[in-house]
Every structure is written in C-alpha cells, then in structure tokens.
Amino acid sequence: MSAVLQTFDLSKSFGGITATDHVDFTLAKGARHALIGPNGAGKTTFVNQLTGVLRPSSGRIELMGEDITRLPREARVKRGLARTFQINQLFGTMTPLEMIALVTSERLGRGSHPFRALDRDLELVGQTAEILTRFRIDDIMDRRIATLPYGKQRQIEIAAAFAARPSVLLLDEPAAGVPEAERRDLMQTVAALPDDVSVLLIEHDMDLVFRFATRITVLVNGRVLAEGTPEEMAHDPAVRAAYLGEGAHA
Amino acid sequence: MTMPVLETRVRQALFASRRWHPAEIVFWCLAFAAFLLFPRNLLLLNEIAILALFALSLDLILGYAGIVSLGHAAFLGMGAYAAGLLAKHVTADPFAGLLAGMGAAGLLGLVTSPLVLRGTDLTRLMITLGVALILYELANSFSTLTGGADGLQGIMMAPVLGLFDFDIFGRTAYLYSLSVLFLLFLIARRVVHSPFGLSLRAIRDNPLRAAASGVPNDRRLAAVYTLAAAYAGAAGALLAQTTQFVSLDVLDFHRSADLMLVLIIGGAGYLYGGLIGAIAFKLLQDLIASFTPQYWMFWIGLFLVLFVLGGREMIHGAVKAAAARFARLGKGAAR
Numbered sequence: 001m002s003a004v005l006q007t008f009d010l011s012k013s014f015g016g017i018t019a020t021d022h023v024d025f026t027l028a029k030g031a032r033h034a035l036i037g038p039n040g041a042g043k044t045t046f047v048n049q050l051t052g053v054l055r056p057s058s059g060r061i062e063l064m065g066e067d068i069t070r071l072p073r074e075a076r077v078k079r080g081l082a083r084t085f086q087i088n089q090l091f092g093t094m095t096p097l098e099m100i101a102l103v104t105s106e107r108l109g110r111g112s113h114p115f116r117a118l119d120r121d122l123e124l125v126g127q128t129a130e131i132l133t134r135f136r137i138d139d140i141m142d143r144r145i146a147t148l149p150y151g152k153q154r155q156i157e158i159a160a161a162f163a164a165r166p167s168v169l170l171l172d173e174p175a176a177g178v179p180e181a182e183r184r185d186l187m188q189t190v191a192a193l194p195d196d197v198s199v200l201l202i203e204h205d206m207d208l209v210f211r212f213a214t215r216i217t218v219l220v221n222g223r224v225l226a227e228g229t230p231e232e233m234a235h236d237p238a239v240r241a242a243y244l245g246e247g248a249h250a
Numbered sequence: 251m252t253m254p255v256l257e258t259r260v261r262q263a264l265f266a267s268r269r270w271h272p273a274e275i276v277f278w279c280l281a282f283a284a285f286l287l288f289p290r291n292l293l294l295l296n297e298i299a300i301l302a303l304f305a306l307s308l309d310l311i312l313g314y315a316g317i318v319s320l321g322h323a324a325f326l327g328m329g330a331y332a333a334g335l336l337a338k339h340v341t342a343d344p345f346a347g348l349l350a351g352m353g354a355a356g357l358l359g360l361v362t363s364p365l366v367l368r369g370t371d372l373t374r375l376m377i378t379l380g381v382a383l384i385l386y387e388l389a390n391s392f393s394t395l396t397g398g399a400d401g402l403q404g405i406m407m408a409p410v411l412g413l414f415d416f417d418i419f420g421r422t423a424y425l426y427s428l429s430v431l432f433l434l435f436l437i438a439r440r441v442v443h444s445p446f447g448l449s450l451r452a453i454r455d456n457p458l459r460a461a462a463s464g465v466p467n468d469r470r471l472a473a474v475y476t477l478a479a480a481y482a483g484a485a486g487a488l489l490a491q492t493t494q495f496v497s498l499d500v501l502d503f504h505r506s507a508d509l510m511l512v513l514i515i516g517g518a519g520y521l522y523g524g525l526i527g528a529i530a531f532k533l534l535q536d537l538i539a540s541f542t543p544q545y546w547m548f549w550i551g552l553f554l555v556l557f558v559l560g561g562r563e564m565i566h567g568a569v570k571a572a573a574a575r576f577a578r579l580g581k582g583a584a585r
Contacts, residue, residue, distance in 0.1 A: 077464035091451065093451070093455055094451065094452070094455065110445040111446065113446055117265075118443070118445060125261050125264070161462075
C-alpha cells in the first residue's frame with residue numbers, strides 16, 4: 001500500500017516542553033488508522049502541524065509525496081487534506097446549507113468571485129445537495145447552525161470537512177461530548193465514509209477506536225510508543241501499562 | 251427527499267437570501283421621493299446620503315468581515331482631498347473626481363490592509379486609529395497642497411453629466427449623491443451575496459474553520475478592506491464636490507467615532523443598518539441642535555447610552571415585527 005501522508009522526524013517544542021518528539025508516521029492509502037494516547041500525549045499538537053495550524057520545529061510532512069511542511073492551511077485543503085476539530089468550529093450564524101455551500105464554493109475555486117449568484121451555479125447547488133443528503137442534514141439545512149443540537153453540529157463538522165473532497169481526512173475526537181443517544185448516528189456516519197478517503201482518527205473512546213480502526217498508533221509524551229493492528233495493540237504490554245491500563249482506572 | 255427535489259430546494263434557499271424584499275423597494279422609492287417631498291431640506295438629505303455611503307463602507311468590513319475600525323475617516327479624507335485636488339488642478343468633472351477619490355482611498359486601503367489583517371480587535375482599533383492620525387497630521391503639514399488648517403478652497407465643479415449644475419439648494423447635490431449611493435449599494439448587495447461575500451461571513455464567524463475550509467483569509471480580508479476604503483473614498487469625494495470645500499475636519503477622529511455610532515444605531519451586517527443609522531443619527535442631530543444648539547452633544551450622548559443599554563433591542567424588535575407584518579401583507583397581495 002502506498003503512503004498518502006507521511007511525517008519524517010517531526011518535532012515540535014514549546015519552550016522546554018517537547019510536544020512532538022521525532023515522529024515518523026505513515027498513513028496508507030484508504031487507511032482506517034487511529035491515533036490514540038493519554039491526555040497530553042501530543043495528539044492535537046501533531047494534527048495541528050499536519051494541517052498547518054502550527055509550524056513544526058524540525059522535520060518534514062509530505063502529502064502524496066509532496067512536501068507541505070511550509071504550506072499555509074488553505075493550500076493543504078486544496079491539495080486534499082481536510083480535518084474536523086475536537087471542539088466544534090462551525091459558522092454559527094450560517095445555516096448548514098450555507099456552510100456546505102461555502103466549502104463547495106471554495107473547492108470549485110469560486111471563492112474570490114464577487115458577483116456570481118450562488119443559486120445560479122448549478123454545479124455548486126448539485127454538489128451541496130449531495131453532501132446534505134449523504135450526511136442526512138438535508139432536513140435541517142435551513143436552520144441556524146448555532147441553534148442545532150450538539151450531535152447534529154458534530155455531523156455538520158464532519159460533513160463540512162468531507163465537502164472539501166479530501167483524499168486524507170483527519171477526525172479529531174469526532175464523538176467527544178456527543179450524548180449516548182446520538183452517538184450511534186455519528187459512528188454510522190464515520191463508518192460510511194467512502195473507501196477512497198484515507199482516515200486518521202484521533203480518539204479517546206476505545207469502543208469507537210476498536211470498532212473502526214484497522215491500524216493503531218499509540219502516542220505517549222510526544223513519541224510513538226507502538227504501532228500495529230488493534231489486536232496487537234490490545235496485547236502490547238507497554239501500551240497496556242502506558243495507556244489502556246490507565247484508561248481502565250479512569 | 252429525492253435529489254432533484256433537494257437541488258431545487260437548495261437553489262430556492264440560496265435565492266431567498268438575495269431576493270429583493272418589498273420593504274427594500276419601498277425604502278429606495280422613498281429615498282428618491284424625498285427629493286420632491288422635502289425640497290427645503292435637500293442639503294440635510296445630501297449630508298445623510300453621504301453619511302449613509304460612509305456607513306455602508308464600514309458595514310462591509312465590520313458587519314460582513316468582522317474588522318473593527320476607529321480610523322475610517324482616513325479613507326473619507328483621502329477621497330475628499332483627492333477629488334478636491336483633481337477638481338482644482340486637473341478637471342472639474344464630477345465623475346472623474348469620484349473615480350479619483352475611490353482610487354486614492356482604495357490604494358490607501360490596499361497598502362494599509364496588511365497592518366489590520368493580523369492581530370485582535372484591540373490592535374485593529376489602535377492601528378486604524380493610528381493611520382487616521384498620521385494622515386491628519388500629514389494633511390495639516392503639507393499645507394501648500396491641502397491648504398492646511400484653512401482648508402482646500404476654490405473648488406469649482408462642472409455640471410454633472412454636463413447638464414446639472416450644482417446649486418445652493420442642494421438639488422443636484424442630493425440627486426447626485428443619492429444616485430452614487432444607490433449604484434454603490436447595488437454593487438455591495440451583489441458582492442455580499444456572492445461566493446466572495448459568503449467567504450467573508452465565514453471568516454467573521456470562525457477564521458479557524460474558514461482556513462480549514464480552503465479560504466485564504468488574508469487575501470479575502472485585504473480585498474474587502476480595499477473595497478470598503480474605495481467606498482469611503484467615494485463618500486469623501488461626494489462631500490468635497492457637493493460642499494466645494496475640504497477641511498482637515500474630514501480626517502478628524504469624530505468622523506470615525508460618529509460612524510461607529512451610526513452602525514450601532516442601525517445595526518451591522520445587513521447593508522441597511524448604515525443607511526437607517528445615518529438617517530436616524532442626522533435627524534436626531536438636526537432636531538436636538540435646533541432647540542439646544544450649544545448642548546446637543548449632551549443629548550446625543552444621553553440618547554446613545556440609553557439606546558445601547560436597552561432601547562436598541564426594543565427598537566429593532568418593533569422594526570422586525572413591523573417588517574414581518576409587512577412581508578405577510580406583501581405575500582398576501584402576491585397570491
């Protein structure tokens with residue numbers, strides 16, 4: 001399997017603290033890969049470097065073999081790297097329809113057009129409608145996002161990332177804070193993502209990780225502690241000691 | 251829902267946000283009818299139209315892109331001086347002056363946009379304020395060009411379109427300013443409902459998500475800042491041309507501060523806020539000044555404090571309710 005996203009010797013320190021410590025990581029094409037680790041292991045710092053929110057102290061990031069280490073955030077999105085956020089980052093005053101239309105419009109390269117009417121752009125309308133149905137948010141597409149229930153907002157978070165048609169999708173704790181009743185819906189959404197999208201899931205919820213991932217990387221203190229199949233990770237004594245054991249007490 | 255049905259509904263929903271509301275048409279009809287209805291107040295109406303255009307400019311950056319500014323007078327002044335100087339030294343044609351004012355202010359906006367892009371609201375307030383102060387002092391010290399504290403005198407304007415001479419009653423002035431306001435409003439209305447306008451709202455709502463959605467935030471903000479600067483420059487040009495005079499006052503801090511008040515009164519982010527705010531502000535100022543010329547600032551101040559503390563919700567609520575009733579009437583008539 002070929003790699004779609006790779007890091008080479010990636011490091012990031014804040015003052016004296018090393019949040020990412022010489023990480024070599026590979027995401028294979030079509031992967032369902034989970035990144036786990038205890039609180040403060042540096043998972044979000046790692047993702048923020050991949051997506052360009054933070055600049056690494058040293059090392060390199062490649063997307064489809066192209067060096068993207070120094071590219072701005074929006075340029076990475078254009079090259080096929082999209083993400084969701086651990087804490088919802090939505091356009092509160094917009095409707096789900098407008099938010100999906102915005103992402104679609106940027107992907108189609110319409111964003112700098114100052115005069116075109118959105119509704120006259122049939123390509124944009126069609127692709128927006130497709131995302132709304134796929135993520136089952138068409139029934140609420142006219143409501144203000146800020147007024148929707150949390151579980152629905154979580155769906156929109158994923159839908160908006162997917163609307164960028166990424167080849168690599170980073171899901172940062174998609175189930176965080178979602179009440180039990182709405183969790184199933186969300187997990188179905190994640191499971192239904194098409195195979196040609198490579199997914200990196202950053203998650204605390206072991207249930208979701210073991211159900212979804214075919215490969216797991218364990219991050220502890222900014223370093224890769226272990227990597228392998230879920231089966232291997234579940235029985236790895238170092239992983240159990242550093243993470244799973246600790247998780248069981250919590 | 252089947253795909254074609256959904257696509258139609260998506261198209262309708264996107265269309266609904268840019269459809270002309272009956273109240274909008276009434277608003278513009280009244281604005282032009284005011285020319286006939288209030289022939290004695292055309293000079294005041296002209297001032298209102300110019301302030302409305304200036305406020306529309308601030309609304310573009312504040313209401314739609316979330317950029318706060320306490321120095322918008324820099325662009326008003328730039329436009330006024332550019333139009334005034336052009337009329338005095340090159341050509342007296344009003345449209346040439348209008349374009350010169352917009353161009354000069356737009357250029358200033360483009361050049362200063364990198365300064366306001368970064369940073370928080372507070373740094374933006376300070377930087378915009380600083381730029382306006384610098385410009386004020388420059389205009390003051392280059393008095394051979396600008397006339398300094400005496401102002402730029404001796405501006406003579408040619409008739410608009412070669413037909414309509416500027417008169418002392420403000421007849422030509424009002425129609426000219428209102429027409430420019432209307433035209434620029436139409437363009438702004440188009441822009442805010444375009445993909446570009448949608449991306450501005452995205453940046454205002456959440457810059458982090460906007461960037462993660464592929465929006466080049468800095469470029470878009472620079473573009474709208476330049477556009478808004480050109481709009482403010484147009485307001486400055488109208489001011490210079492219709493009063494045939496430019497003084498340092500166009501760059502003064504109170505211009506920028508008043509403008510904030512206008513948008514606070516009218517509400518930001520729906521294009522009409524600046525226009526309605528300008529009408530309310532000017533009428534209030536005129537009314538209070540007519541019975542207490544010395545202390546009108548006191549009453550304006552008191553009004554604003556009460557307005558911001560609670561009156562705004564009440565007034566906006568009443569207006570919204572009236573608008574909703576009006577919309578129902580309109581729909582009923584259409585059926």
